[in-house]
Amino acid sequence: GLEATLARHPRFCSVQVMDELEEDATPKWVRTTVDLDDHVIVPDLEPTGTSADPDRALENYVSSLSTLPMDHSRPLWELHVLDFPTSDAAAALVLRVHHSVGDGVSLLSLFIACTRRAADQDALPELPTTGAARRAGPVYALPSRPWHPPSSWGALAALAAWVVSLLLLAWHTVVDVLCFSATATSMLRDPPTLFKGAEGVEFRPKRFVNRTLSLDDVKYVKNTMNCTVNDVLLGVTSAVLSRFYFRKTGESGRKSIKVRSTLLVNLRKTPGLHALATMMESGKDNGAEWGNRLGYMILPFHIAMHDDDPLEYVRKATKVARRKKSSMESVFTYWSASMIMKIFGIKVLICSTARVYWSF
Incomplete structure (x- = not known):
C-alpha cells in the first residue's frame, strides 16, 4: 500500500522548514510523520452531477483544485479518489503534488516503481525495450564514437560530418x-x-x-x-x-x-x-x-x-x-x-x- 511505497519516499514524508534565525535562509527538507488520512481524500460529490455528466464533473473537480493552496505543515502531496465512472475509466485518481517535490519525469518514474505485475505481486514492471535504440544522455549530446585515424574517404567523410x-x-x-x-x-x-x-x-x-x-x-x-x-x-x-x-x-x-x-x-x-x-x-x-x-x-x-x-x-x-x-x-x-x-x-x-x- 501507500505506507510501504509512496509515503516512505524521502520527499513524500518531509516538510519544508525555514531557519528563521538566518536572514538569507533557504527551505530545508525535514522528516515528519505521515498521516494517510490527511493525504488520501475521497470527496463527497453530488450524485446527480457525477451521473449526468461524469467527464464534466471530473474536469470541474480538478479545476477547483488549481485554486486551493496546499497545506505546508504536512508533506506536499494529496491523492484524491473519485469513485464514479467516466467515459475512459471506471474511476479516477487525482494525484496533486507540489512542484518542489520533483519534476514530472521523476514523479512518473516513481509512480511506476510503486506498481507491481499482475502475475507476480512482488515483481516490478518491465518497461518495453523493443524498437529502435534511444540515444542515451541529454538531448544535446552528440553520439560518442571512438575516433580512429582516417584510412579511407568514408572515414574522412564521417569525421567531416x-x-x-x-x-x-x-x-x-x-x-x-x-x-x-x-x-x-x-x-x-x-x-x-x-x-x-x-x-x-x-x-x-x-x-x-x-x-x-x-x-x-x-x-x-x-x-x-x-x-x-x-x-x-x-x-x-x-x-x-x-x-x-x-x-x-x-x-x-x-x-x-x-x-x-x-x-x-x-x-x-x-x-x-x-x-x-x-x-x-x-x-x-x-x-x-x-x-x-x-x-x-x-x-x-x-x-x-x-x-x-x-x-x-x-x-x-x-x-x-x-x-x-x-x-x-x-x-x-x-x-x-x-x-x-x-x-x-x-x-x-x-x-x-x-x-x-x-x-x-
Whole structure:
C-alpha cells in the first residue's frame, strides 16, 4: 500500500522548514510523520452531477483544485479518489503534488516503481525495450564514437560530418540563446492572439481537458513519416491550435500566425525502477538524483490550415523538433536559472521566469 511505497519516499514524508534565525535562509527538507488520512481524500460529490455528466464533473473537480493552496505543515502531496465512472475509466485518481517535490519525469518514474505485475505481486514492471535504440544522455549530446585515424574517404567523410554537426550545434545554441535573452528582456514578443493570456491569468482557475488518442494510430503515423512519437504529438497540437484559431477568428487559413510556447527538457538520467523501489523501501536517497533538473526550450508552433494534406503539420513539427535538438538552449536555461537562484534568490528567479512567459 501507500505506507510501504509512496509515503516512505524521502520527499513524500518531509516538510519544508525555514531557519528563521538566518536572514538569507533557504527551505530545508525535514522528516515528519505521515498521516494517510490527511493525504488520501475521497470527496463527497453530488450524485446527480457525477451521473449526468461524469467527464464534466471530473474536469470541474480538478479545476477547483488549481485554486486551493496546499497545506505546508504536512508533506506536499494529496491523492484524491473519485469513485464514479467516466467515459475512459471506471474511476479516477487525482494525484496533486507540489512542484518542489520533483519534476514530472521523476514523479512518473516513481509512480511506476510503486506498481507491481499482475502475475507476480512482488515483481516490478518491465518497461518495453523493443524498437529502435534511444540515444542515451541529454538531448544535446552528440553520439560518442571512438575516433580512429582516417584510412579511407568514408572515414574522412564521417569525421567531416561530425565537425559540421558540432559547428551547427554551436551556431544553433548561439541563435537560441540570443532569442531567449531577447524574450526574457521583453525585446521579442509574440503578437496578440486569442492564445495570449490576459494580465492576472496565472491567478484564475485552470481547466484540464483531455482527449484519448489511439497509440496504434500515433505509431502508424510515426513509422510512415519516419519521425518520433513526440513529433507526431507536436504536429497534432499544431493542427488542433490551427483549427481552433481560424474557426474562432474567421481569418484566412493562409495567414501566418506566430505562436510560441516552452518545452521542458529532462537534463538528467532518469533513475531506474529498482533504484526508486529501493529508495522507498529504505526511506533513504541511496544516491538517486531527485528534485527538479529541467531546462526548457522556446518552441514555435506552426499555425496554418492544411486541409488538403494534414500530414504537413507533422512534417513541420519534425523539422522544428530536429532543429531544437541540435542546440544547448535547454542547458543554458537551466544553468542561468540556477545562477540567478544562487545569487539573487527565489523571488528574482520567479520574476525573471514570469517575464519570459509574459512575452508569449
